[in-house]
Amino acid sequence: MTRCRRRIHLDNDPQAASEPRALPDPALEQRRADAAEHRARIAAELAGALDEGWHSVPEGDRASRIAATAELVEAGVPVIGNAALPQDPAGRRGAAELLVRVPGGGYAPVIVVRHRVTDPGSGAFTTPLREPWPALAAPDPARKVRSQPRDLLRLAHLVRMLQAAGWAPAADVQGSDVGGVVGLDADVVVWHDLRAGHWPGLRSTMDEYDARFVDREAVSRAAAAGGPALAAPSRVLECRSCPWWPTCETVLSEARDVSLVVRGETAVALREAGIRTVDELAALDPTGEPPVALPGMPFADTVALARGWGRGLAVVRRVPRVPVRRADVEVDVDMESFGESGAYLWGALLTFPGGVREGDDALGPEGYRSFATWEPVPTEDEARSFAEFWTWLSRVRARAEETGRTFAAYCYNEQAENRWLLGSARRFAGRPGIPPIADVEEFIAADSWVDLFAVVNDWFLCAQGKGLKKVAPVAGFAWRDPEAGGENSMRWYRDAVGMDGAEPDPAQRMRLLEYNADDVHATHALRHWMCSPSIDDVPLASEL
Missing domain, CATH: 3.30.420.10 (Ribonuclease H-like superfamily/Ribonuclease H)
Incomplete structure (x- = not known):
């Protein structure tokens, strides 16, 4: 749900199997290992604290883990660790580090991540780690929520899977459409109301997730079926760590794509205005009106950046003398x-x-x-x-x-x-x-x-x-x-x-x-x- 749409296309396109990819990143593999170790530590602490209220699904193949999770759900176990959820009719697959039973029946998902999920401040809704019950969540005077869109979308994904499996709380029950996150500090659970308007236009996390799911599913199905691609390459921040970057870089460089100079929404806006290459951008009059309203840097700077890129310049000055504070x-x-x-x-x-x-x-x-x-x-x-x-x-x-x-x-x-x-x-x-x-x-x-x-x-x-x-x-x-x-x-x-x-x-x-x-x-x-x-x-x- 957070990946580049072009990456989703390439991940699902059979014809892309022979295209160049970056070598595996040792740092990424190490981060995954560290995250697994972090999850194991949290599970061990909860097992000791909750005693009979905790049951963890044994490791095994996916089918056996789903069956074991279903048995624990049926038994009404208060906290289920290492839970695997059934694939739903829409094709969703997923797992939750914790499923927490709420009053009135049903389970809320809790994920365990190895990054910080709060900053100093106030207002985050938290519970102590050893009391992971959403009904106990209260405003925290020492923590405010750190924005982590990926975590929110993963929680929404799990909520939709719980609903499809019949394991979610009823819509009118406290704990419906909420999810928790245990971060690196691992001393509290941070609870999120997934119906609150956190996204642009005050969209809720559930609405944002649903829109992205429909879009990503269409991209992946078109790629798998060999149909017209619904996502074109464009340079974004994710490219730095994407295994498909060598493939996309070749395409973008040959096309001298405008995203090589300006990324994200600016590149999208320029393409919509018919400015698709760095050369077309460089040819515009920097003193004139931009072809379309551009987010980010001033239009004249955008044109100058394109001209500098075309000449192979790493940097271009904006002013004759650069003001830098100096001292004795x-x-x-x-x-x-x-x-x-x-x-x-x-x-x-x-x-x-x-x-x-x-x-x-x-x-x-x-x-x-x-x-x-x-x-x-x-x-x-x-x-x-x-x-x-x-x-x-x-x-x-x-x-x-x-x-x-x-x-x-x-x-x-x-x-x-x-x-x-x-x-x-x-x-x-x-x-x-x-x-x-x-x-x-x-x-x-x-x-x-x-x-x-x-x-x-x-x-x-x-x-x-x-x-x-x-x-x-x-x-x-x-x-x-x-x-x-x-x-x-x-x-x-x-x-x-x-x-x-x-x-x-x-x-x-x-x-x-x-x-x-x-x-x-x-x-x-x-x-x-x-x-x-x-x-x-x-x-x-x-x-x-």
């Missing part, structure tokens, strides 16, 4: 986390553009330093490494202020760093060296905390992507490791801490430190490049 004392910061589990490394690069002064050596030498824990996260040792990082950074800030110098700290895409700065302060509040949340919020809100991604986003057009690995090479920077990247670092981390039962690998720890050091050197190089005469070598959008 500068620190580049990069954080490394292992998925949602924890932040295990804070790296920092200290430089003194305004010159070194007597006494600065108390901060340590210029250059890179790391603050790390090599205990597998989540771990209490994160408090130590984060506190050491924050204490050092605070000393640098204080030293600059005491000596009348300006200070600035830089990162690339502050969302991740801000999340773990705040999350660490909340999680380890009261521990030695852990700052009050208000201090972290003050740091984040200050002009001296500079997100270089925002600078790039504001003042450059990036035809090949805005990620640091795409933009920093334009500034002449190169990573030492040819495999440098977030997904690969996850694999290195597992080896570095011996997460899978092996001995911790010191070589992989060093690899992660070098990768992190290169990341902060990359933001340093990017900033200096944007402030140097070399920036004049980058064409202006108005010159294209």
Whole structure:
């Protein structure tokens, strides 16, 4: 229900079997294994807490699991684990980590996922994990719902299957059309009313699901029957991890499809206006009226982006001089986390553009330093490494202020760093060296905390992507490791801490430190490049 429609076509088209596909992604396989382990831990905890109220369906083939689930439903078991639902007349198949019986009869689905489903805040309807009953759900003063459309659609899918099997609550019973999610923190069940208007136009999750199901079913049936394709290739975010991308990329590149420059709704709108290729977009007058109302970036920028792509340019300037905040004392910061589990490394690069002064050596030498824990996260040792990082950074800030110098700290895409700065302060509040949340919020809100991604986003057009690995090479920077990247670092981390039962690998720890050091050197190089005469070598959008 959340996949690209073209992927659904290719998944069901017999003629696509010989088309090129990407190699299996080891990181994806590892995430699946981690998710299975997470589900097993939750099942074990519930089995111990619910005792006779819990029965889990034994592993086996699908038919035996469906039969075993049906027996437990017939017996009215309060909570059924590892449930498999019968395929319904519409062809739906599915399984639920939990089925929870509601008063009045029938079951509500609960799924267990390995990502966060809430954020700090209030208003989410939750129950304790060990009391997974939707009738007990109440507004949570410490949590708000984090948007996870995939989870909502999966719950709607299970509700429709329960209804078809006759296992759902009656429509007028409390617990009808609701579903629960247990996330990575695994301390509560977050309950969702699937009839509430969460979607554009205030559509309910059930209405959104039903519309998507009809559409996806039509796409898959047409593909399986060899009929005209109901979904054409178009570059979207999902393409990054889709096994069919090599096939679609060939088609799109040969056609010079407009989605290679603009994605999503913008590409759809342009095609509807008859602008199907990058060249057609580049030929438009950027000072004129757009052929159709376009979401996203201004029309002139869209045309300039197409012209830059046609010339093979990675970046194009919007302005003659790029405004970048600089300071006498500068620190580049990069954080490394292992998925949602924890932040295990804070790296920092200290430089003194305004010159070194007597006494600065108390901060340590210029250059890179790391603050790390090599205990597998989540771990209490994160408090130590984060506190050491924050204490050092605070000393640098204080030293600059005491000596009348300006200070600035830089990162690339502050969302991740801000999340773990705040999350660490909340999680380890009261521990030695852990700052009050208000201090972290003050740091984040200050002009001296500079997100270089925002600078790039504001003042450059990036035809090949805005990620640091795409933009920093334009500034002449190169990573030492040819495999440098977030997904690969996850694999290195597992080896570095011996997460899978092996001995911790010191070589992989060093690899992660070098990768992190290169990341902060990359933001340093990017900033200096944007402030140097070399920036004049980058064409202006108005010159294209």
